[in-house]
Amino acid sequence: MICNICSSSDSSPFLKSGTHELVKCSECGLVRTETFRQGETSYTGDQYFTLKNQYVRQWDDFVAMFSSLTAKIAGYKPPPARLLDVGTGIGALLAAAREAGYEVHGVEISPWAAAFACEEKQLDVIAGTVAGACLKSGEYDVIVINHVLEHVENPRELLAEVRRLLADEGLLVVGVPNVSSLMCALKKNRWASLRPEEHIWHFDPATLRRLLHESGFSEVYFEARENHVPQGWGFKDGIIRLINLIAILIGRGEAMISFCHKTPLDHR
Numbered sequence: 001m002i003c004n005i006c007s008s009s010d011s012s013p014f015l016k017s018g019t020h021e022l023v024k025c026s027e028c029g030l031v032r033t034e035t036f037r038q039g040e041t042s043y044t045g046d047q048y049f050t051l052k053n054q055y056v057r058q059w060d061d062f063v064a065m066f067s068s069l070t071a072k073i074a075g076y077k078p079p080p081a082r083l084l085d086v087g088t089g090i091g092a093l094l095a096a097a098r099e100a101g102y103e104v105h106g107v108e109i110s111p112w113a114a115a116f117a118c119e120e121k122q123l124d125v126i127a128g129t130v131a132g133a134c135l136k137s138g139e140y141d142v143i144v145i146n147h148v149l150e151h152v153e154n155p156r157e158l159l160a161e162v163r164r165l166l167a168d169e170g171l172l173v174v175g176v177p178n179v180s181s182l183m184c185a186l187k188k189n190r191w192a193s194l195r196p197e198e199h200i201w202h203f204d205p206a207t208l209r210r211l212l213h214e215s216g217f218s219e220v221y222f223e224a225r226e227n228h229v230p231q232g233w234g235f236k237d238g239i240i241r242l243i244n245l246i247a248i249l250i251g252r253g254e255a256m257i258s259f260c261h262k263t264p265l266d267h268r
C-alpha cells in the first residue's frame with residue numbers, strides 16, 4: 001500500500017487493533033490501515049445505517065449538531081447559496097442547512113440512506129459516488145465532506161473532483177477524526193473513531209493540511225473539537241467531559257474541521 005499524500009511505501013508501526021495493523025508513513029506522517037480489506041464493511045447494505053450507527057433514531061440530535069456547523073459555515077458563505085454534501089448519509093446535515101436557508105443537494109453511496117433522505121425527508125440526494133454523479137463544474141458555493149475522506153480509497157482524487165465542482169469563490173468544509181487527539185492517545189486501539197475496518201486513512205492536523213494544500217485549497221478556519229459528547233452525568237461521563245475540555249484547550253480534540261477556499265491556480 002502506498003501513501004495517498006506522498007506516494008511513499010516506507011512506514012513504521014503505529015498501532016494494532018484486532019487483526020488490523022496501522023502504520024505511519026515515514027515521509028509525511030500520514031497514518032494508514034495497512035491491513036485494510038476492500039469490502040470488509042459494506043456501505044451499500046441496509047444494515048450499515050439502520051443497525052450499526054442507529055442514525056435514524058438519533059435524527060434530532062444530529063440535526064441539532066449540524067445546525068451549529070451550518071451556523072459556522074454561514075459565517076463564511078451565508079445563504080442563499082448552493083450546498084453539496086458529499087456522503088450525505090441519511091441527510092441530517094442537509095436538513096439543518098435547508099432550515100438555515102441553503103439550497104441543498106447530496107450524494108450518498110448507500111442506496112438505502114439516499115432513499116431515506118429523498119423519501120422521508122424530501123431532500124435531493126443522488127445515490128452513488130460523486131465522480132459517477134456527473135455534476136457540473138463550479139456549481140456549488142459550499143461543499144461539505146464530513147467524515148468521508150478517511151473512508152475513501154483515494155482522498156486526493158476525491159478532493160480533485162470536489163475542487164472542480166466548487167465555485168471559484170466557494171467554501172470547502174472537511175471534517176475527519178484526529179488521530180493525534182488526546183482521546184486516541186489515551187484509548188489507543190479502543191478509541192471509538194479508529195474503526196480500522198472502515199477507516200483507511202487516519203489524519204492529524206499536519207497531514208490533513210498538507211493534503212488540502214496540495215489539492216489546491218487554502219485554509220480559512222480550523223478547529224479540533226470533541227466528537228463523542230456523553231449523554232449522562234455519571235462519574236465516567238464527567239471524566240470524559242473533562243478529557244474533552246482539556247483536549248480542546250490544548251488543540252487535540254477528536255474531530256477536526258477545516259474550512260477552505262480554492263487556491264487560485266497561479267498561487268499553487
Ligand SMILES: [Zn+2]
Pocket residue numbers: 003004005006007008025026027028029030
Ligand atoms: Zn506519506
